[in-house]
Amino acid sequence: MNTNLNSNNVTKTSNLKTITVDSIPVTLGDESNLLEVIRKAGIELPTFCYHSDLSVYGACRMCMVEIEDRHPGIFPACSTKAEPGMVIRTNTKTIRDMRKMIIELMLASSDHSCTTCPKSGACKLQDIATQLGVKDVRFKQMVAQDEKDLSSPCIARDPAKCILCGDCVRVCDEIQSVGSLDFAYRGADARVVTCGNKGIGEVECVGCGQCVKVCPVGALTIKTNLTDVWNEVHNKDKIVVATVAPAVRVAIGECFGEEAGINNIGKIVSALRIMGFDRVFDLNFAADLTTVEEGNEFIQRYTEQKNLPQFTSCCPAWVKFAEEYYPNLLNNLSTVRSPMSLFGSVCKEQLSKELGVSRDKIVIVMVGPCTAKKFEANRPEFAVDGNPDIDHVITTEELARMIKEHGIEFEKLGFSALDMPLSFATGGAIIFGSTGGVCESVLRYAAKELEPGPSREFKQFRGKSGTKIGEIEIGGNTLRLAVVSGLANARALIDRVQNGEESFDLIEVMACPGGCVNGAGQPTPQCDEDNSKRAKGLYDNDRMLPFHSSGENPVVKKLYDEDFDEHKIHELLHTKYGNRRLIKEDDFVLSTPTAETKLNLTICFGRSCFTKGAQALYGNLMKYIRDNGLEANTEFKARFCATKCGKGPVLLVNDQLIEHCTLEKAVEAIGVVLPQ
Amino acid sequence: MQKNVQEFGTKFESVCAVLEKYECNPHMLVPILQEIQAAYSYLPKDVMNYVANALGVTPGSVFGVATFYSHFTLEPKGKYVIRVCDGTACHVRKSTEIIKTFQAELGLDEKTHTTEDNLFTLEEVACIGACGLAPVITINEDVYGAMTKEKTVELVKKYKEEEAANA
Numbered sequence: 001m002n003t004n005l006n007s008n009n010v011t012k013t014s015n016l017k018t019i020t021v022d023s024i025p026v027t028l029g030d031e032s033n034l035l036e037v038i039r040k041a042g043i044e045l046p047t048f049c050y051h052s053d054l055s056v057y058g059a060c061r062m063c064m065v066e067i068e069d070r071h072p073g074i075f076p077a078c079s080t081k082a083e084p085g086m087v088i089r090t091n092t093k094t095i096r097d098m099r100k101m102i103i104e105l106m107l108a109s110s111d112h113s114c115t116t117c118p119k120s121g122a123c124k125l126q127d128i129a130t131q132l133g134v135k136d137v138r139f140k141q142m143v144a145q146d147e148k149d150l151s152s153p154c155i156a157r158d159p160a161k162c163i164l165c166g167d168c169v170r171v172c173d174e175i176q177s178v179g180s181l182d183f184a185y186r187g188a189d190a191r192v193v194t195c196g197n198k199g200i201g202e203v204e205c206v207g208c209g210q211c212v213k214v215c216p217v218g219a220l221t222i223k224t225n226l227t228d229v230w231n232e233v234h235n236k237d238k239i240v241v242a243t244v245a246p247a248v249r250v251a252i253g254e255c256f257g258e259e260a261g262i263n264n265i266g267k268i269v270s271a272l273r274i275m276g277f278d279r280v281f282d283l284n285f286a287a288d289l290t291t292v293e294e295g296n297e298f299i300q301r302y303t304e305q306k307n308l309p310q311f312t313s314c315c316p317a318w319v320k321f322a323e324e325y326y327p328n329l330l331n332n333l334s335t336v337r338s339p340m341s342l343f344g345s346v347c348k349e350q351l352s353k354e355l356g357v358s359r360d361k362i363v364i365v366m367v368g369p370c371t372a373k374k375f376e377a378n379r380p381e382f383a384v385d386g387n388p389d390i391d392h393v394i395t396t397e398e399l400a401r402m403i404k405e406h407g408i409e410f411e412k413l414g415f416s417a418l419d420m421p422l423s424f425a426t427g428g429a430i431i432f433g434s435t436g437g438v439c440e441s442v443l444r445y446a447a448k449e450l451e452p453g454p455s456r457e458f459k460q461f462r463g464k465s466g467t468k469i470g471e472i473e474i475g476g477n478t479l480r481l482a483v484v485s486g487l488a489n490a491r492a493l494i495d496r497v498q499n500g501e502e503s504f505d506l507i508e509v510m511a512c513p514g515g516c517v518n519g520a521g522q523p524t525p526q527c528d529e530d531n532s533k534r535a536k537g538l539y540d541n542d543r544m545l546p547f548h549s550s551g552e553n554p555v556v557k558k559l560y561d562e563d564f565d566e567h568k569i570h571e572l573l574h575t576k577y578g579n580r581r582l583i584k585e586d587d588f589v590l591s592t593p594t595a596e597t598k599l600n601l602t603i604c605f606g607r608s609c610f611t612k613g614a615q616a617l618y619g620n621l622m623k624y625i626r627d628n629g630l631e632a633n634t635e636f637k638a639r640f641c642a643t644k645c646g647k648g649p650v651l652l653v654n655d656q657l658i659e660h661c662t663l664e665k666a667v668e669a670i671g672v673v674l675p676q
Numbered sequence: 677m678q679k680n681v682q683e684f685g686t687k688f689e690s691v692c693a694v695l696e697k698y699e700c701n702p703h704m705l706v707p708i709l710q711e712i713q714a715a716y717s718y719l720p721k722d723v724m725n726y727v728a729n730a731l732g733v734t735p736g737s738v739f740g741v742a743t744f745y746s747h748f749t750l751e752p753k754g755k756y757v758i759r760v761c762d763g764t765a766c767h768v769r770k771s772t773e774i775i776k777t778f779q780a781e782l783g784l785d786e787k788t789h790t791t792e793d794n795l796f797t798l799e800e801v802a803c804i805g806a807c808g809l810a811p812v813i814t815i816n817e818d819v820y821g822a823m824t825k826e827k828t829v830e831l832v833k834k835y836k837e838e839e840a841a842n843a
Binding site: 179181183185193196582605 | 689
């Protein structure tokens with residue numbers, strides 16, 4: 001690049017692939033738009049709606065630039081193609097005035113109570129207003145009185161702070177293929193809402209929190225429960241346990257100005273002890289247990305050629321996604337609990353035995369990179385008599401906030417050791433935090449079980465690529481595997497598998513692109529490389545550990561030898577999944593009776609039943625009812641998913657559920673209710 | 677009551693028919709919603725969810741389209757839909773006064789557009805293209821021009837009385 005060239009030497013009609021940005025000549029590379037070229041020139045144009053991983057939207061108008069000899073003169077850099085010979089001005093009076101005015105308008109039309117906002121300090125609107133020197137707002141404050149949405153355990157919405165950049169809408173649709181947020185209404189009334197303006201906890205949202213990650217303001221934030229956690233810590237009657245997930249240690253330093261990827265587990269333990277946690281364990285121990293169980297499950301399924309491909313089930317956002325969209329694949333999900341839920345059940349059992357206290361005296365706080373884990377901790381499957389296996393989940397960012405609230409100077413902290421034995425872990429566990437890690441860990445275990453010898457590594461499944469496919473040889477078998485991150489990538493791959501275009505033995509799915517290191521609870525990366533650095537931190541840690549295969553973990557071995565019997569393994573280490581409706585909605589009345597109700601029909605109109613012919617069944621039933629003069633006494637309702645997806649189409653005749661329903665079956669059941 | 681029996685389930689059957697007619701093509705969402713609104717007189721939220729399901733699009737995107745166009749309504753409308761024109765010509769001839777009078781007579785306000793008995797719905801529209809009659813209103817298909825406060829009160833009375841006589 002010719003950045004040393006004097007700008008006078010560059011002519012506008014130069015044949016070189018060069019453009020001029022504020023007199024700086026820049027050679028064009030493979031940049032997809034003008035904005036990237038301008039940033040390459042070292043000019044940091046402000047943007048709200050531009051993300052290199054998402055489609056270009058061009059809504060925020062902050063990246064407007066002047067292009068010489070072009071009319072109308074100013075263009076959004078993000079959605080303008082860079083062409084050789086362009087002469088760009090990024091900071092003329094017109095543009096400066098316009099940018100300032102846009103910020104003023106945003107400040108006037110949204111709530112900016114910065115001091116109490118969870119996003120304060122990490123807010124782009126705050127940053128850009130400061131950067132541009134916006135000192136006062138000339139317009140009248142007009143904030144829509146939209147209520148906060150606290151319906152989800154993972155994500156908190158404060159629509160009054162929304163600036164309508166649409167980042168959340170695109171990330172939910174393009175990266176996760178969920179689409180639970182979308183624009184609605186028009187003009188001054190335009191809003192980002194869920195379907196029917198419901199709470200985000202009542203719709204198809206999987207809780208991955210990637211929308212929180214891209215939200216430039218405080219409209220979407222992590223639903224925090226720090227007050228509850230502090231109250232537990234201060235409660236003398238409780239034994240408060242913290243357990244720390246792998247991805248946390250390589251990212252928390254960024255909250256205190258450190259570079260990404262530095263392993264800070266020693267400082268984290270010190271901080272948690274100062275705050276008053278009674279025990280601090282490494283969640284990696286549980287990841288080893290997950291690997292052993294999941295590895296055995298895989299070997300068994302592969303041997304029997306049953307329920308393949310096996311899908312990993314550590315990621316709670318993916319599990320919810322599968323329950324909502326792929327009911328027919330639920331038998332393919334590994335039944336092994338995620339490390340978090342498995343740790344909860346094992347730790348509460350072990351610790352209550354060791355200390356001679358009841359289970360409800362023990363409070364477990366999981367510190368993780370994930371917002372969806374907050375949802376997982378609330379799942380009724382992971383509780384004994386109403387006492388949850390994991391009491392609270394906090395994210396890396398929330399832990400950093402606790403450290404700051406306490407006044408602990410992170411930089412000056414010394415290192416402390418984790419509590420044993422439930423912290424002993426192998427390298428097969430630490431790599432869970434990166435995409436490909438769970439798959440590699442299971443393979444390491446399976447390889448060790450099937451062919452004696454040194455631990456093997458499976459590097460082809462590492463790296464931040466969204467879809468990785470590979471074949472490997474273990475014990476004379478060729479296995480075909482896939483590792484996907486980002487649920488849109490997962491959907492694309494699964495659709496290919498279901499169409500018979502591809503087949504696999506094992507598929508790892510993580511909802512967040514790049515895996516847990518890029519979880520929504522992690523600090524916002526300063527640059528693209530930060531997630532790679534975090535992942536490198538984990539793989540470096542793996543290399544330093546004495547064991548690399550989870551099967552070698554002596555504490556895990558001891559548990560299997562001394563504590564676990566068949567029943568315990570099932571109770572503590574496994575779970576099951578169920579069908580889940582997308583949207584919480586009451587039954588929908590299709591027609592009401594005019595006389596005494598004698599027949600109640602409820603048909604499932606969920607996605608799965610729809611594809612299995614529910615609409616035709618409805619038509620035939622209507623005809624039957626009319627032909628037999630039953631209209632006056634029949635109430636007909638529809639339900640959006642009766643959560644019996646594998647058995648559709650489903651019909652309820654009074655209280656009797658008919659699976660794989662046909663007209664004949666329905667008529668037979670109606671005949672029982674209303675004998676002719 | 678007799679009417680209900682005749683109508684038994686037919687509205688939803690018409691939804692099924694519309695979906696079949698457009699072969700569940702997501703690009704035909706607007707015409708599909710238009711025909712559904714014609715059958716129901718509004719877009720019930722469950723029907724929109726059903727349409728999303730059938731078209732393979734997210735329920736949120738259907739909601740977005742339905743709320744974007746002022747043609748679509750998510751609430752059931754009354755038997756008589758009163759449209760008060762608030763275009764420039766009508767506005768300068770005090771259409772605001774007409775709107776306020778309707779609201780007072782019908783017990784409506786800026787947030788409530790339909791009377792509790794589901795008889796009247798009051799809407800403001802931008803321009804109905806009859807500026808010579810300003811201020812102008814329509815009730816269903818009937819046009820009433822050069823409206824005044826007094827005429828508005830009379831009109832509401834007339835419709836209410838007719839309705840009472842028919843019942």
